[in-house]
Amino acid sequence: MTSPLLDTEGLNRCIHCGLCLEACPTYRITRLETESPRGRLHLMSAIASGRVDPRESDAAVLHLDRCLACRACEAVCPSGVPYGELIEEARADIARARGTPALGKLALWSVSRPRVLGALASLLALGDRTGLRAVARRILPPRLRRLDALAPPSGRPAYRPVAVDAPRASVALLLGCVMRVSYGDVHTATARVLARLGTRVVEVVDQTCCGALHAHAGDNAEAIRLAKRNIAAFERSGAEAIITNAAGCGAHLKSYVHLLERDPVWAKRAAMIASRVRDINEYLAVADGATFGELAIRVTYQDPCHLAHAQGIRAEPRALLGRVRGLELIEMADADVCCGSAGYYNLAQPDYADRLLEGKIDAILATRPDAVVTANPGCMLQLAAGLRSRGQNIPVLHVVEILDRAMRTP
Numbered sequence: 001m002t003s004p005l006l007d008t009e010g011l012n013r014c015i016h017c018g019l020c021l022e023a024c025p026t027y028r029i030t031r032l033e034t035e036s037p038r039g040r041l042h043l044m045s046a047i048a049s050g051r052v053d054p055r056e057s058d059a060a061v062l063h064l065d066r067c068l069a070c071r072a073c074e075a076v077c078p079s080g081v082p083y084g085e086l087i088e089e090a091r092a093d094i095a096r097a098r099g100t101p102a103l104g105k106l107a108l109w110s111v112s113r114p115r116v117l118g119a120l121a122s123l124l125a126l127g128d129r130t131g132l133r134a135v136a137r138r139i140l141p142p143r144l145r146r147l148d149a150l151a152p153p154s155g156r157p158a159y160r161p162v163a164v165d166a167p168r169a170s171v172a173l174l175l176g177c178v179m180r181v182s183y184g185d186v187h188t189a190t191a192r193v194l195a196r197l198g199t200r201v202v203e204v205v206d207q208t209c210c211g212a213l214h215a216h217a218g219d220n221a222e223a224i225r226l227a228k229r230n231i232a233a234f235e236r237s238g239a240e241a242i243i244t245n246a247a248g249c250g251a252h253l254k255s256y257v258h259l260l261e262r263d264p265v266w267a268k269r270a271a272m273i274a275s276r277v278r279d280i281n282e283y284l285a286v287a288d289g290a291t292f293g294e295l296a297i298r299v300t301y302q303d304p305c306h307l308a309h310a311q312g313i314r315a316e317p318r319a320l321l322g323r324v325r326g327l328e329l330i331e332m333a334d335a336d337v338c339c340g341s342a343g344y345y346n347l348a349q350p351d352y353a354d355r356l357l358e359g360k361i362d363a364i365l366a367t368r369p370d371a372v373v374t375a376n377p378g379c380m381l382q383l384a385a386g387l388r389s390r391g392q393n394i395p396v397l398h399v400v401e402i403l404d405r406a407m408r409t410p
Ligand code: SF4
Pocket: 013, 014, 015, 016, 017, 018, 019, 020, 021, 037, 038, 041, 073, 076, 077, 078, 079, 080, 081
């Protein structure tokens, strides 16, 4: 069986130099070539040529499954290997050959249905209010206890649009799936920060989940369906820019170009929308003359993989934090190494995810911060769970939450 999806030109760009090895979190844990980017590219080439059949080789599939898709390898590759695209293509091939595991199917089915996510969030909130969740936690089997520990916070306020008189600019905001139901207040903080700079967030009613999780898991058909719906919705909004405050979603919206490049009807529309996508850090960092107020706080910053590696946005969040008077930013060791969240990796590959999280929490605690700052909901959930498991009451905040608090002091 050969692969119809894998881009052999991209695979052939690998010159086997090994410069990516030390950037790869799974290689750093195992020191195994098969758990390295170079080894995984070799496996993908074997699948592409038909030398390895994913229906028969559990070992090859396992090594590819253990990839975080963090794209740290892509960021350091001197040969321009498009690793992020290749791993998604490989996973689409594997999903075609073997189907998607039940846990993955359930996660993917839920995230593209806001009502299902909303109902789950309400159930968690009810469990918290009545104390039933705490009781259940004591009797749940370990796997479900893990799921509970990583569940989004309940009871945070929903997104509330912010009015702007005589706006100087209008932007759309991707509401997403997990962000929409669990971090609505981060969306409101984003809208408030933008409003203080004279930018209005327009309503885009038909937008939906960006489809990043589906693409990462190899569910191309659903990823394409969601992408087309978003493209049509954002076109209708007429907004000058599409703002995201979830690094994984932003990287995926920008990659709609690649997802739809072979579609004669949608390729141009995808390219147009992708060119308007801006991460909130990217957008605010170029706001001329903007000041971001004052907040006396000591923080450390965790680079989300899909902000640092996939979008090359590292300096901007640090520059924004640096513009808050009184804020002290202490860099942690290996700030851009994956925390182990990676979509639903922390559920599918708990051993590797836990080892990465342990190292991350050690690095955070060494900086003795008042708060940890990052820019992606998956990282926020993972870091909060890791800190809780060590008995630490350190809040995990989004960059815009810091700016929003600081801007209350002009
Ligand atoms: S750095 Fe790039 S070219 Fe070198 S081994 Fe890694 S993927 Fe291949």
